[in-house]
Amino acid sequence: MVSGPMSSSDLSTLFRREHAAMIRLARLLTGSTVVAEEVVQEAFLRIHQRSERPQNPAGYLRTTVANLSKGHLRRLRLERRLLTRDRISFNDPELDETWASVCRLPFRQRAVLALRFYEDLSEADIARVLGCRVGTVKSSLHRGLSKLRDELT
């Protein structure tokens, strides 16, 4: 079956339904609202530019957001300014401490933790979003959690 690109109204529906959820995920993955907004805009643009409608647009979107967040983090290391400009913080020592530790984790560990404990995805689904093996998800989950336990207790 030939489907062609997504129509503008299809895209609008997807945008309205998924935009907030994608911002939330990207926030967890990048640690910054400003960067999250950029990442999500870019992800929707990518879907728009595809010549074929993805089989599962929401899934495609989530994977794109994860990939772009990773790329953005790499770029961010050069652009320190943004990091100091938009650090998410709360006036709650426990939250601040936990979030700071999460932000220090390598990208994959952080992404696995966010997808597991915020989005409640199964290990198999996480592997699909991040494009890695289930074994990698399991070990990242374990490593991330033990690192946090060492730092926080």
Add this chain to the structure above:
Amino acid sequence: MTDIDSIEQRLRRTFRVVAEQPIAPVGIEDEPWRTSVPPLPSRRRLRQVVGALAIIVVVALVGLVVAYGPRSSSNSPSSTPVTQSAQALHAVFVPTSPQPRAVLVQAATTMAARLHALGESDAAVTTNHGAIEVSGRTLNQAVLRLVRETGAFYVRPVLCGAPSYRPPTQGGTPPSGPLPMCQSQYALTAANLAVNTGTQQSANNTIMPDPSFAPYPDTSSAHDGPSATVLLPGDPAAGAQQYTRFVLGPAELNGSDIATAYAQYDDATSSWIVDVTVKPDAVAQWNAIAEQSFHAYLGFDLDGQVLSAPLIQPLQTAFTSFGGQIQISANFTGTEAKGLAAVLGTGPMPVRLSLQSLTHTP
């Protein structure tokens, strides 16, 4: 094992709070495919583009030789910018509730003034059957958002800080009724802040946000009126502020008291600031407010977000008149400062507008 369990709980709570900070509502100007000009080129496209550019350069060189070559040319119209896209964006705004024509015309005038302040001299504004239409070749998402921004600006005293919103846990009931008073140990009064004019600092690091506001959500724009006490978040674009959220008293100065606003780069602090001049008849009022808040915080509330909450004259031992000047610095980029100046300098929109359609026209 219990360690891991408690870490898991902590993680879940942290993720929930981080992820669920408020998200600005989106309109169709935020749909990226509407304002984006051509898709990002793929490698193959890039090669084609480079090829095409090479041809353009050759043609341009030939053109130059023709224009400035042996024959002396007549004044050639060479000022057409090459970077402009051939297509214009055409945006249609409609009021969220039907409005008399006079109000619409006033809104269109404000919009035209904002476009002018933003340097969009090419854009045209017209009213048409209850809608406002804007078209221009250099319009973009940011401009379209700024021109319809409500721009409700209030200067309010900061009463105390508030923590992030935490909805009541399952089974709990959300608090109702008006906001409570700030508890006295958290109140940001000059006495509590105890500004040290030597270090220019207050004891603000030691005054925590008042935890009793955690279960109260942000005040909605419908209730962000000048006479209300409100609970507002810091503007996320303004960078880190003293508190995540602020409890602010009734407004003592508002947008219609502003005469002019300009964005400026301040060499002394290497940052962008917005210089605001108050209308002559509001100068005395502004001074009275500032004096009341001497050595305490005043909050600048724009459309329900706190742009910044400066400490008033921490260097000085006694209050001196501001002479009708307000300086807003909030870690702006140049674009943000210019945008804010355009909104503040042109006054608030008389009506709330939504973007109804956005199309490319040749």
